[in-house]
Each structure stands twice: as structure tokens, then as C-alpha cells.
Amino acid sequence: MKSLILVAHGSRRTVSNIEIIQIATQLKPQVADTYQHTGHAFLELAQPSIPDAIEQAIKAGANEVTILPYFLSAGRHVSxxxxxxxxxxxxxxxxxxxxxxxxxxxxxxxxxxxxAISKKI
Amino acid sequence: MKSLILVAHGSRRTVSNIEIIQIATQLKPQVADTYQHTGHAFLELAQPSIPDAIEQAIKAGANEVTILPYFLSAGRHVSxxxxxxxxxxxxxxxxxxxxxxxxxxxxxxxxxxxxAISKKI
Structure with missing residues (x-):
């Protein structure tokens, strides 16, 4: 079973973390043909952590786990x-x-x- | 003349700021039919600032300036x-x-x- 985990930095602002959960939730049906399990995780400041989310995926039966970093720049966190x-x-x-x-x-x-965004304005 | 300014947070890491310049450079030809002028700007930690980039666009002849925030969450910076x-x-x-x-x-x-990213892995 394949699992996809969307990984974000995590924020002190609850609303920012909720945005990540919403994105992961919307992503789920769009990737369901490839990933039978999806999750989300935060590097810091919010839960679940990346290790916890990976454990959860494996417990759910994943034998392949793909981490998708929701970051805009290749800083230390990403690299x-x-x-x-x-x-x-x-x-x-x-x-x-x-x-x-x-x-x-x-x-x-x-x-x-x-x-596409800039042409819609 | 329409101007599009890609606005990022700005980083202490030069390489992250260069990524923004590269993205703005790649964006330019893709929006050239709508925006005759494009630029980039940083909210903090790097130059040009947002006010400076707007001034530059106006000096170049822009009578319409569109700001495109390159941010992932709707934090205080965006809102x-x-x-x-x-x-x-x-x-x-x-x-x-x-x-x-x-x-x-x-x-x-x-x-x-x-x-699309997750299906290419």
C-alpha cells in the first residue's frame, strides 16, 4: 500500500496549520488512484510530527511512503x-x-x- | 501598461532569494501577453522592497500594478x-x-x- 504524506513547516498560528490539513484533505481524492493512504505532518510547532505520521502510515499498512514537502524554497528544512x-x-x-x-x-x-493566477486577476 | 510583481518573504539565505528572482524571470515570458512589465520584491531581509519595486514599475510606465504574493499560508504577512x-x-x-x-x-x-508532483514520483 502506498502512502503520501504532505509535510509542512508548521506554524504557531492554528489557522495556518488548519490550511495544511485542508490541503491534504483536498489532495486525498485527487491522488487516490496512486496513494491508498494519505496524511500530513509538520516539521515543527504542530502535530503530528513527520516521524509520527510515517509510523501512522506504516501501521495503516503502507509499504511505500512518499514525503511531499510543502515548502517554497530549498532551505535547510528541505535540504x-x-x-x-x-x-x-x-x-x-x-x-x-x-x-x-x-x-x-x-x-x-x-x-x-x-x-494562471496572474492572468485571472 | 500592466506590471506584475512577484512578492516573496525574503530570506537571510542568498540562494533562497535567487530562487525568487529565477521564478520571476521564468514567469516573465509566460505572462508577457498580459503584463508588459514584471518584477519581484521582498517583504523583508532582501532587496528590492515592495515599495521600491512598485516605484520601479510606475517609472517604467505602469498604470496598473498587480501584486502576486508568493506565500503558502494566509499569515499576517499576506493578510x-x-x-x-x-x-x-x-x-x-x-x-x-x-x-x-x-x-x-x-x-x-x-x-x-x-x-501532479506526487504522481510523478
Whole structure:
């Protein structure tokens, strides 16, 4: 079973964290043909943590876990912190396949989306 | 003449600010049919500032300036700081039409983009 976990930074503002949950919820049906399980996680300041969300996915039966970083720039969080947490879980669960998707800002398509937004104004 | 200004938070990390410049540069040809002038600006920690970029657009001949916030969540920056700066400039330049695009994270299309990224993994 494949699991997709949307990972965001996490905020002190509850409303920002709720936005992430809403995005993960809206994403779920759109990826259901590929990912039978989806979740969300926060790097800091909010729950569930990335390790907790991964554990939850594995408990739900996932043997492949894809982490999708909801970040705009390739800072330390994207380049070091998130991969380190994923690597730890990989070592704890060698039978599970872990995949790290490109972060949102670095993925192809962001330019098209910005162009579409700016043309609708 | 219409101008589009991509507005990001700004970072202490030069490489993150360069990412914004690259995105604005890639966006330029994709919106050229609508916006004859494009620019980028940072809310803090980097230059040009939002007021400076707006002034630059107006000097270049813009009579309509659209601000496109490159932010993922509707925090204080998106809901208060950016609109306040735009309002100030609107008061200084009543003949110029200012438009504020929805922030990236709140714009329709982000779910589609996330779904597309996660299916490519």
C-alpha cells in the first residue's frame, strides 16, 4: 500500500496549520488512484510530527511512503531536516520503501500555476 | 501598461532569494501577453522592497500594478503587511490601479499541482 504524506513547516498560528490539513484533505481524492493512504505532518510547532505520521502510515499498512514537502524554497528544512527524519525512519523500517518528492517551489509546474493566477486577476 | 510583481518573504539565505528572482524571470515570458512589465520584491531581509519595486514599475510606465504574493499560508504577512504596503502606494499614486492577486497557497490550482508532483514520483 502506498502512502503520501504532505509535510509542512508548521506554524504557531492554528489557522495556518488548519490550511495544511485542508490541503491534504483536498489532495486525498485527487491522488487516490496512486496513494491508498494519505496524511500530513509538520516539521515543527504542530502535530503530528513527520516521524509520527510515517509510523501512522506504516501501521495503516503502507509499504511505500512518499514525503511531499510543502515548502517554497530549498532551505535547510528541505535540504537537511526533512531528509534526515526520513532516513531515520528508513533505518527503522528497512522493508518499507521511502520516497522524497521534490519540494513544491522546485517542482515543475509552479511557474504555470503563477502564470494562471496572474492572468485571472 | 500592466506590471506584475512577484512578492516573496525574503530570506537571510542568498540562494533562497535567487530562487525568487529565477521564478520571476521564468514567469516573465509566460505572462508577457498580459503584463508588459514584471518584477519581484521582498517583504523583508532582501532587496528590492515592495515599495521600491512598485516605484520601479510606475517609472517604467505602469498604470496598473498587480501584486502576486508568493506565500503558502494566509499569515499576517499576506493578510496585513503586503496589503498595507500596497495601500500606501495606492494613496501616493491615485492614477495607478493596484490589484492584489490571491496568495499562492490559497489560489485554486495548488491541489492539482501537488497531485501532479506526487504522481510523478
Amino acid at each position: 537537511e531536516d526533512v531528509p534526515a527524519l526520513v532516513k531515520q525512519k528508513q533505518q527503522q523500517h528497512p522493508a518499507v520503501e521511502f520516497k522524497l518528492a521534490p519540494y513544491l517551489g522546485g517542482a515543475g509546474g509552479i511557474i504555470d500555476l503563477l502564470a | 496585513e503587511d503586503v496589503p498595507a504596503l500596497v495601500k500606501q502606494k495606492q494613496q501616493q499614486h491615485p492614477a495607478v490601479e493596484f490589484k492584489l492577486a490571491p496568495y499562492l497557497g490559497g489560489a485554486g490550482g495548488i491541489i492539482d499541482l501537488l497531485a
